[in-house]
Amino acid sequence: MHRPTVFILATTCALAVVTHAHADCAEGARYDTGVASNTVTIGLANTSRVCPDTSGMLRQNETTGEIDLLASYCGMGPDGESAYVDECVAPGTYRYGLAVPYSCTEGGCGGVEMFAEITVASALGTCTRAATDPGPTITNDAPPWGTGPSPAGGKNCGGGCACDTATASVASMNTFALFVGIAVVLTARKRRRA
């Protein structure tokens, strides 16, 4: 048998027996962030969750450890998705993330982000929030990523997430297409021989 044929058949078998792909190269739910002067935008990307989220968006100052709950002041993220807008943020490095983090059922496979790390460099100066933005409030809630010095920024979904439904569907679709392709090639060969 030709080497390419063996390769194709072996791969077909491999794809056919995949019941739980553990990852893919489609992105999972994540934060899409932007910084303009002292305004931080945290978009909720690849998820059905929108701002204001019922759990709230937390902000952790990496230097002081202070945890704030952002106001439900919403706008549009860099990619046009629903986003939290945090105005008049003092210079520093912060971790932003939902109080109830993305779960594996919220879109994408492979993993989801726990928080986004953002550095604001501009001096605060005189900054005025929009009239409808009450600003963040200090909270004692521990963020879901913990209070340690270097928390994990993401959560690996592995198998067993709702995405497995999509994963199985995509694997089946590709396997079916592979068989169709093989059938077309074999039919064309038969016709040439005849």
Add this chain to the structure above:
Amino acid sequence: MNGALRALVVTLVIEVPIVAALFPRQRLRMAAIALVANTVTNLTLNVGLPRMGVHGMPRILVGEAAALVLEAAAYALLSRPREVGRAIIASALGNGLSFTFGGALASLMFG
């Protein structure tokens, strides 16, 4: 490197050699076509669809189906001579492998 760019690099690393290997008499030409086709479909999946408000499972199903069909069509129409069966095999193999093993390869490449 952001997530969409990582996903694109991983997809190209997996799919372009597969297409080149399956069209041995026109390797360079088909590799270039695969490069362009995969760039378009992958950016549509990871950037275009989210911007259009398509997220989660619908994004994966629509994006992966579109990638399979559009890449097969590109390979079939632009191969010389036209080889429809081989084009479908190349698209299905490439997309199947990058979907199944892309995450693991991304971990190896980018940590």
